[in-house]
Amino acid sequence: MPPDTPRSTSTRRPAAAPRRQAAGPDAATIHHGIRRDHSEETAQDYVEAIAALIQQSNEARAVDLARKLGVSHVTVVRRVARLVEQGYVTSEPYRAIFLTDKGRALAEECTVRHETVLAFLLAVGVPAAAAERDAEGIEHHVSPETLEAMNGFLKRNS
Amino acid sequence: MPPDTPRSTSTRRPAAAPRRQAAGPDAATIHHGIRRDHSEETAQDYVEAIAALIQQSNEARAVDLARKLGVSHVTVVRRVARLVEQGYVTSEPYRAIFLTDKGRALAEECTVRHETVLAFLLAVGVPAAAAERDAEGIEHHVSPETLEAMNGFLKRNS
DNA sequence: CAAAAAATGTAGCTTCGACTACATTTGGAA
DNA sequence: TTCCAAATGTAGTCGAAGCTACATTTTTTG
Ligand SMILES: [Mn+2]
Ligand SMILES: [Mn+2]
Ligand SMILES: [Mn+2]
Ligand SMILES: [Mn+2]
Numbered sequence: 170m171p172p173d174t175p176r177s178t179s180t181r182r183p184a185a186a187p188r189r190q191a192a193g194p195d196a197a198t199i200h201h202g203i204r205r206d207h208s209e210e211t212a213q214d215y216v217e218a219i220a221a222l223i224q225q226s227n228e229a230r231a232v233d234l235a236r237k238l239g240v241s242h243v244t245v246v247r248r249v250a251r252l253v254e255q256g257y258v259t260s261e262p263y264r265a266i267f268l269t270d271k272g273r274a275l276a277e278e279c280t281v282r283h284e285t286v287l288a289f290l291l292a293v294g295v296p297a298a299a300a301e302r303d304a305e306g307i308e309h310h311v312s313p314e315t316l317e318a319m320n321g322f323l324k325r326n327s
Numbered sequence: 328m329p330p331d332t333p334r335s336t337s338t339r340r341p342a343a344a345p346r347r348q349a350a351g352p353d354a355a356t357i358h359h360g361i362r363r364d365h366s367e368e369t370a371q372d373y374v375e376a377i378a379a380l381i382q383q384s385n386e387a388r389a390v391d392l393a394r395k396l397g398v399s400h401v402t403v404v405r406r407v408a409r410l411v412e413q414g415y416v417t418s419e420p421y422r423a424i425f426l427t428d429k430g431r432a433l434a435e436e437c438t439v440r441h442e443t444v445l446a447f448l449l450a451v452g453v454p455a456a457a458a459e460r461d462a463e464g465i466e467h468h469v470s471p472e473t474l475e476a477m478n479g480f481l482k483r484n485s
Numbered sequence: 486c487a488a489a490a491a492a493t494g495t496a497g498c499t500t501c502g503a504c505t506a507c508a509t510t511t512g513g514a515a
Numbered sequence: 516t517t518c519c520a521a522a523t524g525t526a527g528t529c530g531a532a533g534c535t536a537c538a539t540t541t542t543t544t545g
Contacts, residue, residue: 193455193456193457193459193460194456194460196376196395196396196397197394197395197396197397198397199459199460199463200372200395200396200397200398200463201397202460202463202464203463203464204502204503206464207365208531211531211532214358218354230492230493231492231493232491232492232493236355237354237355237358238354238355238358239354239355239356239357239358239359240358240532240533240534241533241534241535242492242493242494243493243494243495243533243534243535244532244533244534246493246494246495247531247532247533248531248532251531262493262494262540263492263493263494263539263540263541264493290473290476293476293477293479293480294476294479294480295472295473295476296472297351298351298352299351299470299472299473300473301351301357302351302352302357302360302470303468303469303470303473305357305358305360305361305468306360306361306364306467306468307465307468307469309464310461310463310464310465310468311461311465312457312460312461314453314454314457315448315453315457315458315461318448318451318452318453319451321451321452322451322452362532362533366501369501369502388522388523389522389523389524390521390522390523398502398503398504399503399504399505400522400523400524401503401504401505401523401524401525402502402503402504404523404524404525405501405502405503406501406502409501420510420523420524421509421510421511421522421523421524422523
């Protein structure tokens with residue numbers, strides 16, 4: 170039995186309007202890329218945080234990571250196990266967490282990018298508190314091309 | 328029995344280095360904010376896509392959303408059900424999806440912000456394809472302050 | 486050194502977004 | 516008007532990320 174609600178005037182595929190020219194990849198491909206960014210985001214924030222803690226204190230404890238990232242220690246422990254699998258960190262039971270060469274390299278790359286994004290936001294006039302907040306999310310969506318443009322801007326306005 | 332691996336030289340809380348001045352919220356608060364951004368991201372991309380489809384075709388079908396967002400139609404159907412609960416869209420079985428006033432308002436806001444971010448990236452010299460990709464992710468991490476700064480930059484360099 | 490506190494580990498739960506496979510409905514074409 | 520392809524719905528699975536509660540180990544402290 171058909172639903173008693175009035176159906177829309179145009180019922181089916183209503184003569185798609187002519188597509189405006191799309192230069193880059195299509196929308197679906199772009200959204201796939203965003204989801205990839207997000208799947209890599211956690212690992213990046215973890216190694217960045219671990220590197221910072223090691224710099225500060227010579228070691229990164231799970232509890233420090235939990236505090237810094239604002240999650241429970243369980244979440245940290247489980248994520249760190251995956252980072253071990255992925256070869257970014259080493260970890261022994263009841264001991265601190267350390268970076269592998271691969272982890273150090275990723276941390277270095279992410280830290281540089283993070284600082285570039287932050288400096289760029291400040292340079293275009295974003296207030297410090299907002300810049301620090303936004304940089305933490307934006308950094309994971311900055312392509313090499315955009316990073317290049319940000320560096321260019323910083324160089325021009327130095 | 329203690330593990331036979333040598334323990335780290337400094338065993339516990341090793342005299343935390345003096346904190347450099349932190350103006351804004353602490354790291355944990357920032358990361359909470361990012362996770363909030365991400366929890367709102369899907370709804371924003373959906374209403375934006377729905378609005379675009381309605382503009383083009385007078386209605387948004389689940390299959391069109393699936394194509395545009397690069398996910399299966401099941402993912403769309405389930406997310407749309409949650410958007411209905413949240414009051415952003417209306418949807419009858421086997422019919423198209425429409426925006427509520429609330430949904431239209433959110434879509435409008437997101438579209439404007441999206442276009443500002445895109446225009447800004449282009450204005451600072453990011454190649455078009457990269458700008459389009461990056462804007463899709465960055466848009467969700469742009470605070471009102473940063474949006475304001477972007478608009479200021481665009482106004483100054485027009 | 487023994488007890489208390491802190492850190493870590495483990496078990497089990499929830500939500501969300503993604504998927505495949507299959508069932509049902511709809512709308513247009515034969 | 517019947518039939519078929521397309522669209523939608525439904526059931527069930529999975530992995531990631533979050534949580535609480537409780538067990539175990541380590542480190543600090545009395
Ligand atoms: Mn980050
Ligand atoms: Mn993001
Ligand atoms: Mn987006
Ligand atoms: Mn968008």
